[in-house]
Amino acid sequence: MSFVGKPVERIEDLRLLRGRGQYVDDLHREGMLHAAILRSPVAHGRIKAIDSVFARKMPGVHAVFTAADVGSPVPTVPLRLAPLPELVPFEQPVIAAQEVRYVGEPIAVVVAETLAQAEDALDAIELDIEPLPAVVDCHHGRLAITYTASKGDALSVKAPYVRKERFGVQRHTAVCMEPRGLLASWDGAKTKLTVAGAAKVPFATRRMLAKNMDLPEDCIDMLEADVGGGFGVRGEFYPEDFLIPFAARKLGAPVKWTEDRRENLLASNHSREMDCELEIACEKDGTIVALRGRAWVDMGAYMRANGSIPPRNIAQFMSGPYRIPHIHIESHALLTHKTPVGTYRGPGRFEADFFRERLFDIAARELGLDPVEFRRRNLPRPAEMPYPLATIRPPEKTEELDSGDYQSALNRCLEEFGWTEKVKLNGKLVDGRYHGLAIGCFIEGGAAGPRENARMVLDEDGGVSVYVGSASVGQGLETVCAQIAADALDIGLEKIKVFHGSTTYLKEGFGAFHSRSVVMGGSAILDAAKNLKEAMRHGGRSAEGTFANHHHTYAYGSAAAHVAVDARTGEVELLEYLMVEDVGRVINPLTANGQAVGAVVQGLGGTFLEHLQYDAQGNFLTASLADYLLPTAGDFPNIVAIVLGESPSPHNPLGAKGGGEGGIVPVGGVVANAVAAALAPLGAVPRVLPLSPPRIWQLIREARPRNSF
Amino acid sequence: MSLRFQLNGKAVSVDVPARTTLADCLRHSLMQTGTHVGCEHGVCGACTVIVNGEAVRSCLMLAVQAEGAAVVTVEGLSPQNDLSPLQKAFRKHHALQCGFCTPGMLTTAHALLTEEPDADKNRIREVLSGNLCRCTGYIAIVDAVYEARAAYRK
Numbered sequence: 001m002s003f004v005g006k007p008v009e010r011i012e013d014l015r016l017l018r019g020r021g022q023y024v025d026d027l028h029r030e031g032m033l034h035a036a037i038l039r040s041p042v043a044h045g046r047i048k049a050i051d052s053v054f055a056r057k058m059p060g061v062h063a064v065f066t067a068a069d070v071g072s073p074v075p076t077v078p079l080r081l082a083p084l085p086e087l088v089p090f091e092q093p094v095i096a097a098q099e100v101r102y103v104g105e106p107i108a109v110v111v112a113e114t115l116a117q118a119e120d121a122l123d124a125i126e127l128d129i130e131p132l133p134a135v136v137d138c139h140h141g142r143l144a145i146t147y148t149a150s151k152g153d154a155l156s157v158k159a160p161y162v163r164k165e166r167f168g169v170q171r172h173t174a175v176c177m178e179p180r181g182l183l184a185s186w187d188g189a190k191t192k193l194t195v196a197g198a199a200k201v202p203f204a205t206r207r208m209l210a211k212n213m214d215l216p217e218d219c220i221d222m223l224e225a226d227v228g229g230g231f232g233v234r235g236e237f238y239p240e241d242f243l244i245p246f247a248a249r250k251l252g253a254p255v256k257w258t259e260d261r262r263e264n265l266l267a268s269n270h271s272r273e274m275d276c277e278l279e280i281a282c283e284k285d286g287t288i289v290a291l292r293g294r295a296w297v298d299m300g301a302y303m304r305a306n307g308s309i310p311p312r313n314i315a316q317f318m319s320g321p322y323r324i325p326h327i328h329i330e331s332h333a334l335l336t337h338k339t340p341v342g343t344y345r346g347p348g349r350f351e352a353d354f355f356r357e358r359l360f361d362i363a364a365r366e367l368g369l370d371p372v373e374f375r376r377r378n379l380p381r382p383a384e385m386p387y388p389l390a391t392i393r394p395p396e397k398t399e400e401l402d403s404g405d406y407q408s409a410l411n412r413c414l415e416e417f418g419w420t421e422k423v424k425l426n427g428k429l430v431d432g433r434y435h436g437l438a439i440g441c442f443i444e445g446g447a448a449g450p451r452e453n454a455r456m457v458l459d460e461d462g463g464v465s466v467y468v469g470s471a472s473v474g475q476g477l478e479t480v481c482a483q484i485a486a487d488a489l490d491i492g493l494e495k496i497k498v499f500h501g502s503t504t505y506l507k508e509g510f511g512a513f514h515s516r517s518v519v520m521g522g523s524a525i526l527d528a529a530k531n532l533k534e535a536m537r538h539g540g541r542s543a544e545g546t547f548a549n550h551h552h553t554y555a556y557g558s559a560a561a562h563v564a565v566d567a568r569t570g571e572v573e574l575l576e577y578l579m580v581e582d583v584g585r586v587i588n589p590l591t592a593n594g595q596a597v598g599a600v601v602q603g604l605g606g607t608f609l610e611h612l613q614y615d616a617q618g619n620f621l622t623a624s625l626a627d628y629l630l631p632t633a634g635d636f637p638n639i640v641a642i643v644l645g646e647s648p649s650p651h652n653p654l655g656a657k658g659g660g661e662g663g664i665v666p667v668g669g670v671v672a673n674a675v676a677a678a679l680a681p682l683g684a685v686p687r688v689l690p691l692s693p694p695r696i697w698q699l700i701r702e703a704r705p706r707n708s709f
Numbered sequence: 710m711s712l713r714f715q716l717n718g719k720a721v722s723v724d725v726p727a728r729t730t731l732a733d734c735l736r737h738s739l740m741q742t743g744t745h746v747g748c749e750h751g752v753c754g755a756c757t758v759i760v761n762g763e764a765v766r767s768c769l770m771l772a773v774q775a776e777g778a779a780v781v782t783v784e785g786l787s788p789q790n791d792l793s794p795l796q797k798a799f800r801k802h803h804a805l806q807c808g809f810c811t812p813g814m815l816t817t818a819h820a821l822l823t824e825e826p827d828a829d830k831n832r833i834r835e836v837l838s839g840n841l842c843r844c845t846g847y848i849a850i851v852d853a854v855y856e857a858r859a860a861y862r863k
Contacts (some may be wrong), residue, residue, distance in 0.1 A: 009800050017796040019743015019783035023809065026742035116728065177843045178746050178809040226811030228745075229843050379857060432753040474807025475843060538808030590803040594845060598806065601846030625841070627754035633837040633847040 003493055005645075007590040010154040010224075011480040012472075012500075024181035024197035024449035026376040029254035033062055036118035037240065037257070038108040038125055039266065041101035043134035043618025045338040051126035056302055058124055060117035062251055065109040072440030072628065077465070080305040081205055082312060084394060090144050092340060094212070096105035096240040100129065101301035102339050104266030105621045106239050111247050111255055134337040134618035138273070138298035141334035145308070149315035149390035152290070152326035152589070159289040163363050168275035168688045169351045169668065171605065172267065172610035174344045175630060179259035180229020180268060191219050196243055198222035198501065200235025200471055201511035206503050208237045209245060214637030226543040230473025230512065231602070232343035233269050240267075240560035262623045270612055271308075273298040274314060276355050277357035277689075280363050281326075290326035291319055291356070299333050300340035306513075307341050308333070313348025315398060316392040320349075320356055321406050321443045321556055323380045327390040328343025337618045338441040343513070345599060346444065346661040350606065350668055354689060357440040357669030361676060362685075363681075377440055379406040381650040382647075391434040401443065401554045402657075404582060410441055411582040412434065416642060422562060427681045433573075442528055442666040443556045444607050444634045446658015447651065448514035451548040453506050454524035455634075456532045458541040462494040466528070469509020470521030471501040474568025475660060476591040477517055483587055484522045484654070487627060488529030496586065514552075515658025518587060523547035523652045540563040545651060552659035553649040558690035559600075559666040561674040567682060570697030572675055578640040579666070584657035592659055596641035599663025605631040606670045608691055679703075714775045716741070717785030717791055725772050731765075731807060732756040736784060743783040743812050747841070754840030757813040758782050764820035765822035783812035795853070801816035804853040806844035813840050818854045826861035828854075 015021055028052065053065040066144070067074050076091035090204040095106045108125055112118035135141045182197040193215065198205055204223035210217040240257060243296045248255040260269065278293035295318075297311040315331040364374040380387040386400040392683065414420070417439075425435040466485045470477055482496040488495075499505050500521070510520065528545025535543045559579035565572050577600060609629040611620040622628040641663065648655025672686050679686070683703040712721040713858045716739065723738050730749075735741045744767060747755035751769040758767045759781040764841070786793055792800060795818060805811040814837065821828055828836070833854050834847075842850065 010803070012801040012808070014792070015803060016805055016811055017792055018817070019741070019812050020787075022742075023745070023760065024744070026736070028737075116726065166725035175843060176809075177753065177807065178745070179747070192825050229807040261750065261753075349819065357715060370745055450794065474809070550856070591806075594803045594806055594849065597846040597848055598844045599846075602843065624750055625748050625751065628842065630841050632839075632841065633851060634834045635838075636846070637848065637851075638848060639848060641762075684841070 004444040004487050004587050008479060008493065009482055009574060010476050011482060012476065012478045014256050015151050015499040023178055023228055023672055024183055024225045025258045027183050027196055027225060029183065029185055033111050033113060033251065034107055034115040034118050034257055035111050035244055035255050036115065036122050036430065037106050037258040038105055038122050040096065040103055040105040041308065042129055042131055043103050044132040044134060045100050045102060045129040046129055047096060049128040052108060053430060055110065055121040055124040058117065058121040060113035061110060063111045063119045063247065063249060066107065067095045070095055075242055077239060078208045079303060079308065079371045082308045082395065086145060087303045089310065090303040090335060093450065094238065094239040094305060102337050104339055106243065109243050109247055109316035111251060124176065125706050126506060136184045136334050136336060136338065136614055136616060136618050138296055138334040143337045144299060144333045144335055145305055147312050147315045147331045147392060148394045149318065149326060150300045151390040154292045154326035154328035157290050157326045158280065159639055160284055161367060162279060162281045163366065164277060164279040165359050165362060166275065166687060167276050167355045169272050170689055171270050171273035171352055171607050171612040173270045174231035174233035175628065176229030176231060176234050179261060179264045180234055180559065181258035182244040184245040185254040186249040186252055186328040188252055193220045193245055193249060194223065195220065196223040196225055198224050199227045199473060199514060200230055202471060202501055202503050203509045203511065205237050205241060208298060210239060212242050224471060225472050226230055232347060232421065232472065232513065236269065236342055243360035243632055259516045261625060264338060265623050265628055266620055269304060270300060270339045271310060271341055271344035271347060272351060272424040272606065274351055278355050278359050280359050282363060284367065286364065286367055286369045288324050288378050290330040294331065295331040297331060297333050298336050298338065298341065300336060300338045301342045304340040304342050306343045310341060310347045310655060312392055314352055316390060317520060318352045318356060319390060320353060321441050323376045323528055338614055345602065346664040347602050349444065350603065353440065353442055353666050354668035354672060358672055361438065361673045372439060375408060376407060379410065379441060379679060381407065386439045386621045391476050399552065400543065402551065402649050402651055404556050406441065406556055409556060409580050409582055410558045413439065413578065416580065417578045419560060420609045426677050432651045433566050434678040434681065435677065438667045438670050438673030438677055439560040440673065441558045442662060443554045443660035444515065444575040444665050445552045447519040447549060447553040448516045449548065449550045451509055451546055452510050452520035452524040453505055454521065454528040456528045456547045457544055463497060464497060465497045466525060467499045467505040468521040468525060469511065471512035473512050475595065480587050480591060481521060481525060482524050485529060485534060488526050515660040518586065519652050519654065519656045519658055519695050520547055521555060522654050522656065531640055543584060549651060551651040553584060555581055555583045555657040555659050555662050558674050559670045560671045563671065563674040565675060565678045565696065567700050570700065571695035572608065572636065572691055574636050574671065578688060579663060580642045580644065581662045582644040582647050583659035584645060584649045585655040586643055587656060592643040593641055595660050596643050596663040597639050599661060600639050600641065601631050601636055602669025603664035604636050607671045607689055611690055619705055711772055712773055714845045715779040717781055723732060727773060728766050729772045731775050732767035732772040733774045735767060741782055745809055745812055746808065754814040754817060755810050757816045757840065759816050767842045769829060784816055786815055795804065795857040798853040798857040802853040803847040804849040809843045810840060814850055816839050820863040822839055822858055828859050830855055
């Protein structure tokens with residue numbers, strides 16, 4: 001019997017399709033109260049007074065909490081990934097005490113019998129905030145830290161062709177369809193805090209919450225409900241992850257909080273906003289000698305749980321999949337008075353690919369080289385694997401590409417796309433629109449360590465319960481883990497029940513980030529299955545398994561795009577987009593393809609539509625889905641993803657590589673290069689995302705002021 | 710205020726404050742949590758239900774406006790122990806990932822195919838463009854709805 005590799009229809013669909021999913025806002029508890037959060041209306045200011053006397057007397061109100069109730073010092077949102085002592089001063093207090101530093105920062109929590117009553121009382125709180133100057137442009141912001149990625153001798157090496165350019169990517173983020181939510185309950189008699197709505201990293205969140213609430217970890221259960229999308233943003237520790245459990249404990253009653261969409265756009269992590277000055281040095285034949293430059297990353301007001309990742313990644317992954325002997329990238333993480341930043345699918349990589357691939361096409365054009373040949377020449381060959389990337393610091397971390405035939409993926413992409421024929425349209429004006437085509441190459445990192453755990457229990461009915469520390473963010477984890485477990489035990493899929501995420505299932509688990517759930521959790525399941533078989537020989541009915549790993553996996557591929565640009569309006573139509581990605585081993589072709597296509601369309605949103613905007617005073621301008629535009633069903637119909645499993649990773653027993661993020665990584669670069677190719681006859685050069693009609697129109701005007709269309 | 714309406718073929722009566730939306734009434738008073746709330750301003754479509762045969766945003770409709778109406782939610786489109794042809798097509802095409810937008814997609818598609826069982830892909834895209842999905846990129850959803858058309862032809 002074999003399930004791995006087959007397009008198995010998902011187990012979770014049976015409940016989700018019938019409206020029987022249980023998302024956190026679907027949960028009810030007896031005596032449950034509702035919380036609403038008062039957030040700063042200004043970007044920067046000193047809190048002089050918070051008057052909640054009237055609010056406390058309003059119907060149904062049980063409490064209004066401010067920093068004064070939380071106690072001094074106010075706990076902070078801890079750094080989870082790459083924590084460094086020098087970043088601790090920039091951690092976010094869970095509730096503002098003296099100063100507010102972005103629009104949306106929590107100031108007070110109202111708890112009432114109904115949500116409407118809580119929101120009514122919110123309006124009755126009087127705030128006196130003395131405004132202070134707001135920093136909106138990160139180039140004027142305070143420096144939190146500088147990361148440096150280096151390899152060879154990039155600062156002094158010489159080459160016959162050198163070219164420097166500046167590029168920028170706009171602030172945008174995940175915007176999961178399900179807003180965040182929490183339902184916290186406190187049982188004083190048992191000293192037990194139960195928090196439903198945990199996602200992504202429930203065990204890490206429990207550790208941080210236990211420290212902040214001064215409770216032993218085993219007094220806290222984090223429960224994972226169905227999760228309506230994660231993409232890196234949901235499930236990190238946020239101020240609310242302290243405030244809602246705190247309120248429940250204070251009041252001795254269950255307290256529920258569900259973000260509304262305005263809060264979601266204001267208060268969930270933002271991402272992506274950075275710009276760079278990047279220089280390439282190469283031989284006349286296109287062989288790259290060096291890549292060097294600087295990036296400036298807008299961190300928002302605080303360094304949140306995983307905020308250090310985008311500025312680290314932009315430095316470490318600027319070189320992407322290419323063979324570049326000399327690299328020196330400095331990345332400055334700068335604080336502003338905007339919503340704090342965290343990871344969003346392909347953090348730093350989407351931006352790096354836009355910067356690098358744009359520069360490559362500019363260089364290839366100036367050198368008179370075919371952009372495909374330019375890339376082919378600089379891709380490492382299988383015999384060069386593992387291939388070293390630049391070393392990042394601080395903290396110092398070396399990194400290498402694990403395996404793969406990068407040129408073969410490029411060739412497959414060219415063939416499937418029909419590149420040779422279609423590229424003849426480049427720069428041509430057809431029926432009033434300029435056509436442009438481009439191709440690019442990418443990698444995605446996966447399988448973050450340090451380990452993952454699993455446990456298997458033989459049930460009374462002959463089935464097997466599989467508990468795994470990986471977490472679901474809606475990606476189909478249940479099905480994929482069941483496929484792996486069924487094959488490992490050589491039993492039917494219907495005999496497997498998968499339980500994941502909640503802290504009640506295992507002593508320790510690590511969760512879902514850095515495209516790790518399947519690789520790490522799946523490998524732990526293999527180990528547990530081996531141990532269960534051994535245990536059964538001695539009459540045992542359960543076994544644990546673990547998988548430790550410090551080597552990242554690198555899925556890789558190529559993507560091609562064909563656009564038509566109306567120079568009269570600046571409107572770009574994406575006519576075709578095709579990507580090929582090798583993920584080492586495909587566990588389920590249905591879900592692997594779903595990850596790829598979904599990620600591409602998300603990337604197209606970031607390329608064309610999505611922009612979290614502020615005015616010069618730091619007021620947030622895009623607080624609804626009518627202002628923040630997401631892709632719709634009519635926008636991008638022609639996406640094809642080909643997901644391969646031809647180059648297994650040597651670093652895990654499945655041979656799998658993380659495959660949840662690759663689709664998004666090349667989109668901005670490839671599509672911008674296609675637009676640049678289309679507009680080459682007009683001399684318009686895109687350097688900044690998003691490629692919105694006004695921006696393209698303006699580029700064309702600036703390039704050819706006397707042109708009239 | 711007390712009101713009565715038909716919910717998935719059964720008469721229900723419920724007492725809610727006048728300002729309660731139909732979405733909140735369904736979810737929190739009648740505990741039918743299959744209808745999801747994604748934006749509360751009528752853009753995302755996750756809360757779409759069928760009122761007297763028409764797809765409606767239940768976050769933009771007050772519960773009291775449903776007085777006397779026939780309301781169908783995702784629960785009402787679901788056979789007890791099986792999936793409907795539309796749901797089967799969604800599963801086959803992997804037209805859902807996190808599943809949060811799915812109830813709204815199903816109600817919208819059901820209302821469309823009931824009226825227009827011959828809708829072509831452009832028409833399906835046009836109608837579904839009022840429902841946001843952040844996971845799938847929509848292509849599988851359009852394919853699923855297109856395949857399910859046969860079940861709606863008389």
